[in-house]
Amino acid sequence: MSNTPAASSDHGQVVPNLPSETEPLLGRAGAVRQLDDAPFWKNLFLGTGFLAQIGLLILTLTVWCSIFSLPLGLFTFHPLFNSLGVLLVFEAILLLQPTHTSSQKVNGAITHSILTGLSLLLLVGAGVTIVLNKIRIKHAHFDSTHAILGLVVYILVLAQTIVGFAQFYAPHVFGSVENAKAIYKYHRIAGYTIQLLLVATLLAASRTTFALGPLDFKTWKVAIGSSLVVLGVFPRIKKEKLGFKRQ
Numbered sequence: 001m002s003n004t005p006a007a008s009s010d011h012g013q014v015v016p017n018l019p020s021e022t023e024p025l026l027g028r029a030g031a032v033r034q035l036d037d038a039p040f041w042k043n044l045f046l047g048t049g050f051l052a053q054i055g056l057l058i059l060t061l062t063v064w065c066s067i068f069s070l071p072l073g074l075f076t077f078h079p080l081f082n083s084l085g086v087l088l089v090f091e092a093i094l095l096l097q098p099t100h101t102s103s104q105k106v107n108g109a110i111t112h113s114i115l116t117g118l119s120l121l122l123l124v125g126a127g128v129t130i131v132l133n134k135i136r137i138k139h140a141h142f143d144s145t146h147a148i149l150g151l152v153v154y155i156l157v158l159a160q161t162i163v164g165f166a167q168f169y170a171p172h173v174f175g176s177v178e179n180a181k182a183i184y185k186y187h188r189i190a191g192y193t194i195q196l197l198l199v200a201t202l203l204a205a206s207r208t209t210f211a212l213g214p215l216d217f218k219t220w221k222v223a224i225g226s227s228l229v230v231l232g233v234f235p236r237i238k239k240e241k242l243g244f245k246r247q
């Protein structure tokens, strides 16, 4: 372990110790930190964040290329709104992860709540359109892995958003601010679990009959995009914030 003092990298992140020869190229897991005077948007790309951005671009373009290659209809809104909702969920977490001073955390939490709130509206809209579309074409509901996973994800996102908003904007609901803060750990664990489920739901969407047929929504493209997103987001997790001790 080096004893050198804190330093800032070219990407604007604070690296507590200067990287040694044994240091990973993209920095140690969980080490990304926003600089005091750095703009928020840079958090989206810090450390492995740029990998997540490439993955999100691939996922979004893959969905859009598939849906806009077919005649537009009620169904179009399902993947369109879902792709935007998924994009916002990931940007909301990428933005928040590197915050560490109290002002950054407050501004980050407000922006995070706006993005996740918008995302919830988009996901609800996507869910309503697919149910309406299935009613219209008289098709059975929740009869595929994608449909069941998707329903679970919608319910979890709704619960996570309600609890998250209450924790930040109405902490007295939990009895005290301390009580509300004490369950942030579970909000984080649930948030990362939901992200994995969202990725799994997208992969399952590529295996539906419609995706394998006219939509031509390719599993390998979703797999590449999803892998990059996971590789971009998960190494930036600060394990101690999930309640696990730093090694």
Ligand code: HEM
Pocket: 063, 066, 078, 079, 082, 083, 086, 127, 130, 131, 134, 140, 141, 142, 143, 144, 145, 146, 147, 148, 149, 150, 151, 153, 154, 198, 199, 201, 202, 205, 208, 209, 210, 211, 215, 217
């Ligand atoms: C993470 C985002 C997504 C979620 C949470 C989700 C959720 C759902 C749900 C709950 C249903 C079932 C509705 C019902 O049975 O009444 C469904 C159906 C469907 N979704 Fe998605 N979806 C997502 C993304 C996508 C994407 C990106 C596509 C295509 C590119 C897609 C294509 C379909 C198709 C074709 C169906 C009808 C076939 C089936 O139910 O198996 N979905 N989705």
